[in-house]
Amino acid sequence: MYIPEHFNETNSERISSLINGNSFGMLVTAPDGEPYVSHLPFIFDHTAGTKGKLLCHMARANPQWQHFSSSTEVLVVFQGPQAYVSPSWYSSPGVPTWNYAVVHLRGKPRLIDSEFELEALVERLTHVYESQMPNPWQANLAGERRTKLLNMIVGFEIDITTIQAKFKLSQNRPPEDRQSVVEKLGQSSNQTEVAVATLMSEMFDAEF
Numbered sequence: 001m002y003i004p005e006h007f008n009e010t011n012s013e014r015i016s017s018l019i020n021g022n023s024f025g026m027l028v029t030a031p032d033g034e035p036y037v038s039h040l041p042f043i044f045d046h047t048a049g050t051k052g053k054l055l056c057h058m059a060r061a062n063p064q065w066q067h068f069s070s071s072t073e074v075l076v077v078f079q080g081p082q083a084y085v086s087p088s089w090y091s092s093p094g095v096p097t098w099n100y101a102v103v104h105l106r107g108k109p110r111l112i113d114s115e116f117e118l119e120a121l122v123e124r125l126t127h128v129y130e131s132q133m134p135n136p137w138q139a140n141l142a143g144e145r146r147t148k149l150l151n152m153i154v155g156f157e158i159d160i161t162t163i164q165a166k167f168k169l170s171q172n173r174p175p176e177d178r179q180s181v182v183e184k185l186g187q188s189s190n191q192t193e194v195a196v197a198t199l200m201s202e203m204f205d206a207e208f
Contacts, residue, residue, distance in 0.1 A: 001102075001104050001164050001166060003164060003166045004172075006171045006172050007166050007167060007168045007169075007171060007172075008165070008166065009101070009165035009166065009167040010165070012046065014165075014167070014202075014203075015103055015163065015165045016044065016046050018078060018080045018101055018103055018165070019042075019044045019078045019103055019105075020044060021080070022078050022079060022080050023041055023042050023043070023044065023078070024039065024040070024041050024042075025039070025040060025041075025042050025054075025076045025077055025078045026038070026039055026076065026077040026078075026079075027039075027040055027056070027058075027064065027074060027075075027076050028074065028075040028076070028077065029064055029067040029068075029072075029074050029075075031067045036063075036064055036067065038058055038062060038064050040056050040057075040058055041056070041125065041129070042054045042055065042056045042076065042078075043055040043056070043124060043125060043128055048159075049159050049160065051107075051160040051161065051162075051163055052105075052160045052163075053107075053157055053158065053159055053160060054076060054105065054107065054157065054158040054160065055121055055124070055125070055155075055156075055157050056125075056155070056156060056157075056158075057112075057118070057121060057122065057125070057153045057154060057155040057156065058153065058154055058156075059152065059153060059154075060151070060152055060153055060154050061152075062154075065111065065154045065156060068109040068110075068111060068156065072108075072109075073106050073107060073108055073161065074106070074107065074108075074109050074158060075104060075105070075106050076104070076105045076106075076107075076158065077102065077103070077104055077105075078102065078103045078104075078105070079100075079102050080100065080101035080102060080103070080167075080195075080199070081100070081101060081192050081193075081195035081196045081199060082098060082099065082100035082101075082192065082196065083098070083099050083100070083185055083188075083190075083192060083193040083196040084096070084097075084098055085097050085098065085099050085170065085181055085185075086184075089177070089180045089181055089184045090173065090177045090180065091174075091176050091177060091180065092173075092174060092177060094173070094177070098168070099168055099169050099170060099181070099185075099196050099200070100166075100168055100196070101165075101166070101167040101168070101169065101196075101199060102165070102166050103163070103164070103165045103166075104162075104163075104164040104165075105158070105160050105162070105163055105164075106160070106161055106162040106164075107158040107159050107160040107161050107162070108158065108159050108161065109156050109157070109158045110156060110157050110158075110159070111154065111155070111156050112154075112155035112156055112157065115150060117155065118150055118153070118155040119146075119150060121155045122150070122153075122155075167199070167203070169196070169199060169200045169203060169204075170200065175204075178200065178204055179204075181197075181200065182197045182200045182201055182204075183197075184197075185197035185200075186198075186201075
């Protein structure tokens with residue numbers, strides 16, 4: 001990913017926050033040079049290993065898990081909020097552009113073969129997303145149904161080797177232009193645009 005220095009994000013807390021808030025990522029592999037993409041919900045464990053670990057599962061019928069090998073890295077992309085920025089919002093000359101935040105994680109995948117580990121992974125994923133519900137659903141799987149459902153999925157983890165984060169949020173503009181972009185996007189009826197304004201405010205709060 002092309003990242004000019006002023007858009008390069010290295011703050012681990014902001015990176016983790018973006019991944020956790022936009023955890024439906026894109027898993028990219030390229031067997032024999034042909035790109036293959038799956039859209040999947042991930043858990044990011046930033047405390048595991050040297051750079052963190054991703055946990056996930058996919059349908060066994062999805063052939064992508066067969067692309068995994070100990071010698072090949074995969075790419076996972078997490079897209080944060082994004083919004084068009086008009087040069088009419090600037091007090092100084094500018095051009096139309098786009099503000100956005102995105103994280104690319106590369107790493108070595110490992111299939112989870114143990115049924116015990118796989119069930120624990122499913123329970124962990126379920127807990128993460130069901131904990132936001134007013135009446136969280138409980139799996140309570142047992143017997144043949146449990147075995148059948150677990151056999152229908154493939155669990156895996158990715159040991160992260162490289163983290164790239166690009167937060168393009170008007171850092172190359174004067175403070176008054178950044179403030180204007182925050183105000184314009186913050187007034188939008190589009191919640192994604194409001195999210196960009198919020199992210200910008202968090203980054204530049206000390207200046208404003």
